[in-house]
Each structure stands twice: as structure tokens, then as C-alpha cells.
Amino acid sequence: MPFDPGPEPTTRIEPVPGELTITQLELPPGITFRMGESAIVVGPDGTMVLIDVGNSPHDDEVRAAVRRLNTEVLVPARGFAARAPLQVEWVVLTHFHGDHIGALGDLLDPAGEPLQVTRGIVTRGLVDLGPAIGEGGFQRVCERLRASPALHVPVCAAAATAPCDPVQFSGTYPAQRCDGLFRGDLASASDDGAGAPSFLPLGGGARLVLVAANGFVSDGQSAVAAAPFGHEDSNQENARSLVGLIEHGAFRYHFAGDLTGRGDTGSPDLESHLAAVAGIRWYGPRGVDVVHSHHHARRNANNSRLVDLVTPRDGRARNVVAGINEAYLGSPYAEVLTGFADGDRLAVGWIWATDGAAGGAVHPRLRDAGGPVVVQTVQGGRGYRVQAAGAQLYSRAYPSVAAE
Ligand SMILES: [Zn+2]
Structure with a gap:
């Protein structure tokens, strides 16, 4: 029977039992003009x-x-x-830049209105x-994180404990191992010795699987480290981003924070390393359904090997979500839009951006939501729907590429 999603929604898509919903928030730059996603x-x-x-201003x-x-x-x-009003089971931090973690201090401040995190906060570890x-x-x-060790779920570990004061980052506390990629169900300690790939259970068989962190990429059995790279350039921190797949039935969504792929000293090519190590086990010939664009659709990320990995050109519809606000000057970059969408690569899919920044490029397959982008x-x-949930609602439905 062909996939029949039913009528297009006329209101904003909200989570429903039995389905997976991923909402890319639109975070305003405010008067301080802050990036954030x-x-x-x-x-x-x-x-x-x-x-x-x-x-930091986005905690509200x-x-x-x-x-x-x-x-x-x-x-x-x-x-x-x-549920409790501020209940959150898990927080996943892709990397330690302010536009990704800046609000967390206030969101966890016991003197304010703290989130009630019940399961854990997953990071690459306080390494490198x-x-x-x-x-x-x-x-x-x-x-x-140091004050709540029971809540912290580090993927990688260093030989020594790093200082939290960034002025004292004289040493780099390199990751010695990334065992956290192989602890099975991260909500359960009893399976930690089995060596199965780590995942967060999302209910109904859905899961968020950890694929890579800090340059260590899982092939399903072991973590393969990228060639060493530095700790000085901002993009070297981006290159340490955690990579994950969110799965429900045949549907798959890829995210990797601000992972880079240009391949010079400043922007190490972790995207090709991901494709080489994780390609067969995790992405296969069909890639995924929805890709969270790396690094806010900037041009030192989303290289051609990554694009081929997640959105292979096979005539099937796929979609890209980009977390952008006005402060990401130049986003989305033309190179990223053409890389994903030229030559009908996405078929009837779109590149859905929460916003466009000054200097951002345009493309016939780019849709600026002017608000959140919801995937369900x-x-x-x-199958799944994608909805631009700004002032004007626009929704499209697609069969999952692995559903046939
Ligand atoms: Zn960022």
C-alpha cells in the first residue's frame, strides 16, 4: 500500500503519543545579537x-x-x-561553544527556575x-556537571581531571578513550559491560544513538580516532562535536552540532572521517531522512562526502534542517545550499531554515520558516512531516527512505 499521510495539518504540529517529534527552535538574537541554537x-x-x-540570553x-x-x-x-512543568529526561550538548551551551548555567541554576533533568546530561566529556x-x-x-556527577554522562575521558577555569586550560587533557560510545542503553547501568552502541531510549522503540564524539567515530564495535588536531581554532572545537542518529521505525534523523569538513588546519575534516568509519554500519546506502545541517549551514562544514553520506542522490526525497538566527552572518552559505539541493538531490524535499541571516544565500529549495521547524x-x-511553524504554516509529508 502506498504511503498515505492523510491531510496536511492546518495548525502547528504538536507531539502525539506513538510518534517522534523534533522541533528546531527559533532563538532570537535579541539586543545583544547572540547566535544560538x-x-x-x-x-x-x-x-x-x-x-x-x-x-546565555536564551534560557527564557x-x-x-x-x-x-x-x-x-x-x-x-x-x-x-x-510530567513536572520543567521536566526534561536528557540534555545532549554537542560541543562547548556559547551558542550551544550558554543558557545551561541559568537553566540549571538552583537559585532560579531550574530544569528538572531526570536522566542525564550527555557531553563528549571534559576533555581536549x-x-x-x-x-x-x-x-x-x-x-x-562536576557538582552533579550522577547526572553527567561523559562519552570520553582524560587521564587527569581538567580545571573548569578556562584561564587554566594550559594543558589540553586529551581524551584517552571514548567508552561512552559503547554503554548500550544509557538509562540502564546493567548493560554497560556488553559493549553495545550507546543510545538514549525515547519510548516506543525509538532511540537516539551516539555515533561519534571528540573525533572518535564508532563503526559499531570500536571507536576510531581521527588524526590529531588542535585546540586553538574555534573550528577545532566544532570538529569535536558529538554525532547522533535519532531513529523511530524506518525514520532516521542525523545531527552533528557544528562538525567541520573543510580539511585545513583550522577546520579539520571530521565529516570525511565520519563517512569513512561510520558509513556502512550507521548510514548505509540510503543515508537518512532528515539531516540537521552542520554548523548553521556555514561553508566550512557539510562537505561533499558528508552530503553523499546522509543524502545520497537516488531520486528519493530527503530534507535538511538548519538552525540559524540573524546573528549567524552569512548563513546559510550558497555552497551548502547547492551541495545539498542542486541537481534535484533532495527530490521534492527542502532545506528548512529557522531563519536567514544578513548575507545569507537563497536557493529554490530553501524555505525560511521565520520560526521553528518541526519534524514528526x-x-x-x-513516513514523516516537516513543518515551517512561523507566522505562516507550511507542511509537507514524505515516506521514510528505508520504509520500502
Ligand atoms: Zn554553533
């Missing part, structure tokens, strides 16, 4: 995961989005188990720290 994942049973939390927006979901959407009247981190709230996040599975992952 965050996505909220809601699993089929209401399990909530934040992937990055935006910059992220907290409000979490509160609205927990008090108005993930409620018994709509088929979910009751250096000037590339900048400040951007890192010290507060680091101190908060249909029929347990047989």
Missing part, C-alpha cells in the same frame, strides 16, 4: 531531550518551550503520562579543552 526531541512516550540549549525561550510542552501538550488528556572553547558559559556548565514521524516512522 537548540532542538527539543519528544519521544513516542513523551521522553524529552534537549539537543543544545542556545546562548528554552524554559518557556519546555514548560509549554509539559503543561499543555504532554498531558494525560492528550495521552501522555503526567583549550582556547578553542572560548568562554561562553563553559565554566558554569563545567562546575554544574507518521505511522510510527513509515
Whole structure:
């Protein structure tokens, strides 16, 4: 039977039981003109995961989005188990730049209105720290993680404990191992010795699988390190981004924070390393359905090997989501738009951006949502919808590429 998603929604898509919903938030630059991005994942049973939390002024927006979901959407009247107003099961930090972690200090501050994180905060580990981190709230996040060791889920570990004060990043505390990629179900300690790939359970069989962190890429059995790279350039911190796949039924969504792929000293080519090591085991010949564009659709990321890995040119529709606000000057870059969308690579799919910045390029397959971008599975992952949820709603439905 051909995939029939039913009529297009006329209202904003909200999480429903049994389906996976991923919302890329639109975080305003405000008067301080801050970059920032965050996505909220809601699993089929209401399990909530934040992937990055935006910059220091964005704690209000992220907290409000979490509160609205927990008090108005993930409620018994709509088929979910009751939740606390600020309950979040997991936080995943792709890397330690201010536009991804800046709000976390306030979001966890017990003197304010802290999120109630019940399962864990997944990071690459407090390893390979250096000037590339900048400040951007890192010290507060680091101190908060150290104060709540039961909550911190580091993927990689160094031989010695790094200081949280960035002024003391004289050493780099290199990762010695990334065992955190092979702990099985991260909600359960009993399977940690089995060596299975790590995942966050999202309910209903859906999961967020960890594929790479800090330049260590999983082939399913072991972690393969990239050639060593530095800790000085901001893009070397981007290159350490955590990589994950979010799966529900046949549906798959790829994210990798600000992973780089240009391949010079400043922007190490971790994208080709990902493709070489994780390609067969994790992406296969069909890639994924939806790609979270690396590095806010900037041109030192999303190289041709990455594009071939996640969106192979086979005539099937795929979609790209880009987390951009006005502060990411130049985003989205023309090279990224043409790389993903030229030659009908996405077929009837789109590149969906939360916003465009000054100097950002245009493309016939680019859709500027002027608001959040919502992705939701249909029929347990047989297909999915993407919705631009700004002032004007625009939705499209697609079959999942692995569903046939
Ligand atoms: Zn960023």
C-alpha cells in the first residue's frame, strides 16, 4: 500500500503519543545579537531531550518551550503520562561553544527556575579543552556537571581531571578513550559491560544513538580516532562535536552540532572521517531522512562526502534542517545550499531554515520558516512531516527512505 499521510495539518504540529517529534527552535538574537541554537526531541512516550540549549540570553525561550510542552501538550488528556512543568529526561550538548551551551548555567541554576533533568546530561566529556572553547558559559556548565556527577554522562575521558577555569586550560587533557560510545542503553547501568552502541531510549522503540564524539567515530564495535588536531581554532572545537542518529521505525534523523569538513588546519575534516568509519554500519546506502545541517549551514562544514553520506542522490526525497538566527552572518552559505539541493538531490524535499541571516544565500529549495521547524514521524516512522511553524504554516509529508 502506498504511503498515505492523510491531510496536511492546518495548525502547528504538536507531539502525539506513538510518534517522534523534533522541533528546531527559533532563538532570537535579541539586543545583544547572540547566535544560538537548540532542538527539543519528544519521544513516542513523551521522553524529552534537549539537543543544545542556545546562548546565555536564551534560557527564557528554552524554559518557556519546555514548560509549554509539559503543561499543555504532554498531558494525560492528550495521552501522555503526567510530567513536572520543567521536566526534561536528557540534555545532549554537542560541543562547548556559547551558542550551544550558554543558557545551561541559568537553566540549571538552583537559585532560579531550574530544569528538572531526570536522566542525564550527555557531553563528549571534559576533555581536549583549550582556547578553542572560548568562554561562553563553559565554566558554569563545567562546575554544574562536576557538582552533579550522577547526572553527567561523559562519552570520553582524560587521564587527569581538567580545571573548569578556562584561564587554566594550559594543558589540553586529551581524551584517552571514548567508552561512552559503547554503554548500550544509557538509562540502564546493567548493560554497560556488553559493549553495545550507546543510545538514549525515547519510548516506543525509538532511540537516539551516539555515533561519534571528540573525533572518535564508532563503526559499531570500536571507536576510531581521527588524526590529531588542535585546540586553538574555534573550528577545532566544532570538529569535536558529538554525532547522533535519532531513529523511530524506518525514520532516521542525523545531527552533528557544528562538525567541520573543510580539511585545513583550522577546520579539520571530521565529516570525511565520519563517512569513512561510520558509513556502512550507521548510514548505509540510503543515508537518512532528515539531516540537521552542520554548523548553521556555514561553508566550512557539510562537505561533499558528508552530503553523499546522509543524502545520497537516488531520486528519493530527503530534507535538511538548519538552525540559524540573524546573528549567524552569512548563513546559510550558497555552497551548502547547492551541495545539498542542486541537481534535484533532495527530490521534492527542502532545506528548512529557522531563519536567514544578513548575507545569507537563497536557493529554490530553501524555505525560511521565520520560526521553528518541526519534524514528526507518521505511522510510527513509515513516513514523516516537516513543518515551517512561523507566522505562516507550511507542511509537507514524505515516506521514510528505508520504509520500502
Ligand atoms: Zn554553533
